[in-house]
Amino acid sequence: MKHPTIEAYYDNITAADIGKVADRLLPSRIKNRTARVLECDCPHHKSQSGTSFHVILDKQMFYCHGCRVGGDVLHMVEFVQSGQVTTNTRGPMPESHRAARDYLADFLGMRPLSGFGGYGDDIREVEERRRERDLCHAIRDAAADYYHICLLKRPEVLAWLFKNYSISLETVKELKIGYTDIEPEGLPPIEVWLRSKEFYRDQMFLTGLFHKTKRDDIFPLFRNRLFFPYWSQAHVVFGIARKTPWTPHNQFENAKYKKLLVHDPERRPWVSKSVTNSMLFNEDVLSTNTDWVVITEGITDAIALMERGIPVISPVTVRLKRDDWKRVLPKLERMKTVYICQDNEISQVGLKGALDSAHMLAEAGITCKIMSLPLGQYQQEARTALEKRFGIEPHPDGKVIDAKLDGLSEEQRNEARELIGRAKTDVNEWFNQGATTDAFLALRESAKTAVEWEITSLDWPEADEARIEVLKPILKKIAPMPQIIQDRHLVMIKDLYGMKLGGLKDLLKDARKEWRREDRKRALVKKFGEVDKNDPTSCEELIDKEIGRYHLAQMKPAYNKIAVKACDWFVENGAVFLHTSQGRPYMFWKNQLLWMDASGSQKRRYLAALFKQTGRSTCDPMGRELCEVMANTAVNDGRQQDVTTWIHTDTKNHVIHFNLNNEEGQIARISPNGVTVVQNGTNPEQVVLGGANKIKPIHFQTGISLEVVEDLTTELLSNPLACDLVDRYLITSWIGCFLLLDFSGTKPIVRFEGGEGCGKTTATKLLTTLLFGETQQKNGTVAANYTDSSKNPLVVLDNIEVKNVSKDLSDFLLCASTGVVREKRANGTDTETVMERPRSLLCMTGIESLGAGLPELTSRMFTILFWKSNNRVKSFEEEEKERIEGHVPLSPEEEGQSDQPVFLESSILQKIEEHRDEILSLIMLKTQTVLGWIQDGHLKKAMDLMKRTFRDHEKARATDFLALMYLFSLAEGGEQPAPDLEELNPVLVACVNALNETSNEAARESEPIVTALNGLFNASQRARDADESPNGRGTAVVDFQMKYGLVVEDGKVLTATGQTLFTGLTKYCKDMGLAFPYTNTTQFGQRMFHSRKLIRDAGFVVTSKVGGGRRRTYSILQEES
Incomplete structure (x- = not known):
């Protein structure tokens, strides 16, 4: 919703009185003052007279005759401040325009438009509308010039104009009244003329001057009509066209007057919203120093009065709408009196409209009087003939006159209508019959208020009761008036109709009570709206x-x-x-x-x-x-419905709903039958998804080339990774399965390990930019990790080392991998709980191996090694450093000759952002393929194939997700035949073997029991070597055995009970400062059992047997390496 101040911002600031602005802006440069013009010395050129800069008050415009520049009050401020005027521009408004805008805002005590910081889009839209309005003004100004030239080339049309209207040639030229000639002599058609002025067809449609056909052809609206432009602040803001004898005779040209087309979202969406029929002809006169003004019905009447120096305005329509009055009333408030002068006609339509307008102005506290044009002999004779021959008299209800016309024959009806036309008079007719300006001013003095008109026009009945009923509406209007005016109206009624003053005052008291009741009701209606009128819109x-x-x-x-x-x-x-x-x-x-x-x-x-x-x-x-x-x-x-945030999966029907997080409220529905975009919350399956707070908007792209986007994905996502080729395959397959999370029990954690500068962080930036639209790395609290993992498809934890892995963090990692729900107490309660379910992939980076101290995690973790020698991506910091140091980059030819191309991190991330919609759309289409295969039972087949290929491997817990990754790597997008699952792709085999090798190596190096056994056997061997040395005392082995309670026979075999072995290893680790995290024999025995494969791989053959008292005895043989 736009801020209301922004919505009408330009209307408000350009409504500033140009004369008052000039007084503040050019105080020392105003040389001469008249009622119409301020003559000033231009600040941007020197003239001999020093008065070439004119501020024209009655037109609310300025024009510098030396610089040949003009415009409205905003243009004037900009020109004075900067020497330029912004009109018909493209792109953002220049600083000179904004400075002028802020100056006017300060002048009016308004907030600068730049101060609406939270409404950036609204500000841009309002500026765009200002540009569009200026463009429409420029085109209509040019069109007015064209039509004016056409009129001056047609003397017969000018003669017809002068015959029918009391308008001089001087006024025709000043107002640029024109003729919309469809075949002008010596001129091209109007649209060709405008094109020569560098206006385009689409821009012409905006003005309301042209029809647009179904085939987008352009067609002038006015054909051989007189064109009357509505000028305001030096521009044509509206226009109407009067029918002439040369206007074509067809159904489209029957109307006496045709107005500019206005915007209609259904019928005329091509017309600018700035074109409305709420304008007043000569509205700028309200900003001059006049204290009275005349409102008249027709534009030609208004022009006739303008020519005679009468301040006048005229609405486009027969009467101004109530909403349009709201815009005009503030300008009328400073007038002492507003006079309404409508046509004097048989139907009294003009009088009825005048009375309505006068009452409304009176309610607003504006004194309004109605003028009545006297009838000439010509009109009187026509009215007498109407009454005698057809019984038609003036009546405010047009239906009464229509009923009498319907009772006549066609010949009589035509004659009566001709007489009705002759019986009408208007301002032009009145002046043409010889009336003068003085006569009009005298007529003004005899004008009456609306209540006075109604009093003098009463249809006075004979019965007293009927008289009271007739007086009630008038007395109700008199009731809120000041006492002195009430008395004057009561005296008028007494004098006209012979009523007693005391009786009238009693009736007025009752009317005042009724008026107060209705006034209270009006106040409530004003506060709460018309309760019975229309349906509410909000x-x-x-x-x-x-x-x-x-x-x-x-x-x-x-x-x-x-x-x-x-x-x-x-x-x-x-x-x-x-x-x-x-x-x-x-x-x-x-x-x-x-x-x-x-x-x-x-x-x-x-x-x-x-x-x-x-x-x-x-x-x-x-x-x-x-x-x-x-x-x-x-x-x-x-x-x-329990809340799902970014994804909803129906595993039974193999359907995924993915929140695209865009402004249109779209979600992608992915099924074996295809990918469709549906509305969030109102889709047929009633799926409601919360927004992922980190995902920037996504738009599913249809019709993409799968091969092209696949190559793009390899180029932007895989090639820059500083790891082995098989590991790149694993990473892209892993991230590609983010939509298939719910089809796997275990979601393996991916860990990027390597030294500084090896590209780990760059890899996470690539992945997060793809999914989120921007880089997202974090190292937050465990609670924040749970929340993040439940709301977003990927969580990246940066720089996680052994020392950082607390029990709480370890529990989170385990929950994220297994999908276990975390339950906690709800804030502010003692009994209610809240459940958080991690639903994301998890990626970590670190330098050192997490090792075997966390076997529950390492068996669910894909550890990928990054190497500095493989890193071909330059970070932003490296680019900036090279720029500062003056490093000369390789030319494209030199780079092409290099074995390893170099990638610029900022450039890659920018390209991923540019092509993010295409790449994610490809992932969705591949997900469609995989869903089809899952539906046909191929996921189980893939898992069986992996179990046959890898009988016993370290990542067996992640077999289901590895199977999903394998299917995803085989998918090409869309519907696809069943995959070949007889034999695994060698690349995947290499991936799993590499993962196992990395895990085993890390586990062996960090398993506490292996470390303790290696150290103990080495210590035993050193004791043996010491006894056998020439200088040995022969007691080292005995000392070793006494210290640790363990005997290593021949330096190779250690035999001991579980308690003895646990005590000896604990003592040794304590002496050596090694970690040995076991607190009792049972715990130690369980770890020995679970780590037997690691211990065996480290070169120790462990056997055990249970003897008497259920004591377990271990025999440990160290094999020769």
């Missing part, structure tokens, strides 16, 4: 109307019932009320989840959304009741 309006109903009925509002209606409004406008299985109420509204019982920022989002739609906060009773009723509605009537 929830705020609905609530106000409902409250208004209660107040008008003098009842206390039933807020609970009003809140129920507000809930219905939300549902009718797309809201979905829901609750979780634990009874938590929430609402899906405008593509976001709003929690009704939340706290902190989530509560603020809900209350802000509620306030935006209803105008109510929890500070008032209606707002509090509304919050309560909406929450109860969600629990009682809403659908039960």
Whole structure:
């Protein structure tokens, strides 16, 4: 929703009185003052007279005759400040324009447009509308020039104009009245003329001067008509065209007057929204120093009065709409008197409109009087003939006259209509019959107020009761007037109709009571709106109307019932009320989840959304009741659905819904049958997804070339990775399966290991830029990790080393890998719980191996080694350093000769952002393929194939996800035949073998028992060597055995009970400062059993047997390396 001040910003600042602005802007340069013009010395050129810069008050424009520059008040400020004027520009408004805009804002006490920081899009839109309006002005100005030339070339048309209207040639030239000649002599057609002025066809359509056919052909709106431009602030803002004898005779040209086309979103969307029929002809006169003005019905009448120096305005339509009056009233408030001079005709339509307008102006506190043009002999004779021959008299109800016409024969009807036309007079007719300006001014003095007109026009009955009924409406209008004016009107009634003054005052008292009751009702209607008028367009309006109903009925509002209606409004406008299985109420509204019982920022989002739609906060009773009723509605009537954020998977039907997080509220529905885009919350399956707070908008691309995007993915995502080729294959397959998470029990963690500068962080930037639209690395708290993992498809933890892996972090990593739900107590309660389910892939980076101290993790972790020698990506910091040091980059030819191409990190990330929609669309299409294969049972086949190929391997727990990765790597996108699952792709075999080798090596190096055994056997051998040396004392072996309680026979075989072995290894590790994290014999024995393969791979053959007392004895043989 636009800020209301922004919406009308340019209208407000350009409404500033140009004379007052000139007084402040050019105080020392104003040389001469008249009622119409300020003659100034131009600040940008020197002239002999020093008065070439004119500020024209009655047209609210300026023009410098030396610089040949002009425009409205905004243009004047910009020209004075900078020497230039911004018109018909493209792109952002220049600084000179914005400075002038801010100057006028300060002059009017308004906030600068740049101060609306949170409304950037609205500001850009308003600036664009200003540019479009200036463009329309420029084109219509040029069109007015063209039509004016056409008129001057047609003397017969000019003669017809002068015969029918009291307008001089001087006025024709000043106002550039024209003729819309369709075959002008010596001139090209209007559209060709405008094209020569560098205006394009699409721009011409904006002006309302042209029709647009179904085939986009251009067609002038006006054909052989007189064209009257509406000038304001030096530009043509509107125009109407009068039919002439040369106008074509067809159904499209029957109307006497044709107006510019105005914008209509259905019928005329090509017309600019700036074209409206709310303009007043000569509206700029309201900004001059006149204290009175005449409102007349027709533009030609207004021009005739203008020519005679009468301040006058005229609406485009017969009468101004109430909403348009609101714009004009502030300009009329400073007038002492507004006079309305309408046509004097049999139907009295003009008089009726004048009375309505006069009453409305009076309600606004503006003195308004109605002038009546006297009839000439010509009109009097026509009216006499009408009454005598056809019984037709002036009547305010047109239906009465129509009924009498219907009773006549066709010949009589035509004659009567001719007489009705002759019986009418208007300002032009009156002047043509010889009236003068002085006569018009004298007529002004005899003007009456609307109430005076009604008093003198009463149809006075004979019966007293009927007279009272006739007087009631007039007395009700007199009631709010000041006492002195009331008395004057009562005296007028007494004198005209012979009523007693005392009786009239008694009737006035009753009228005053009635008026007060109605005034209170009007005040309530003004506050709450017309409660019975139309349906409300907003929830705020609905609530106000409902409250208004209660107040008008003098009842206390039933807020609970009003809140129920507000809930219905939300549902009718797309809201979905829901609750979780634990009874938590929430609402899906405008593509976001709003929690009704939340706290902190989530509560603020809900209350802000509620306030935006209803105008109510929890500070008032209606707002509090509304919050309560909406929450109860969600629990009682809403659908039960536990929240899913970025993805919803129906594993039974093999359907995935993925939130695209775009402004259109779209989600991608992926199934074996295809990828379709549906609306979030209102789709056939009623899937509601919360927004992933990190994912930037995605738009699914149809019709992409799968091969081209596949090559692009390899170029941008795989090639820059500083790891082995098989590991790149594993990474791209792993990230490609992010939409298939719910089809796997284990989600293996990927860990990038390597020294500094080996490209680990760059790799995470590539992955996060693809999924999120920007880089996302973090090292947050464990609680933040749980939340992040439940709301986003990927979590990247940077620089995780052994020392960082606390028990809480280890538990999180395990939950993220296995999908175990974390349950915790809800804030502010003692009994309720909240469950967080990690639903994301997890990637870590680090330098050192996590090792075997975390076997539950390492068996679910893909460790990928990065090498500095493989790193061909230059980071932004490296690029900047080379730039500062003056490094000369390789030329493209030199780079092409290099064995290893160099990638610029910033360039790669930018390209990923540019092609992100295509790459993600390819992943969705590949996911479609994999879903089809899963539906046909090929996932199980792939898992069986992997189990046959790898009988017993370190990553057996991740076999299901490895199978998904394998299927994804075989998919090409869309519908695809079944894959060949007889034998594994050698690349995958190499991947798994590499993972196992890396894991085993790391585990062996970091397993505490292996470390302790290696050290113990080495210590035993050193003791033996010491005894056998020439200088040995022969006691080293005995000392070793006494110290640790263990005997190593021949330096190769150690035999001991479990307790003895545990005690000896514990003592040795303590002496050596080694970690030995076992606290009792049972725990140690369990670890020996689970780590037997690692111990065997480290060169120790362990056998054990259980003897008496169920004591276990170990025999450990160290094999020769």
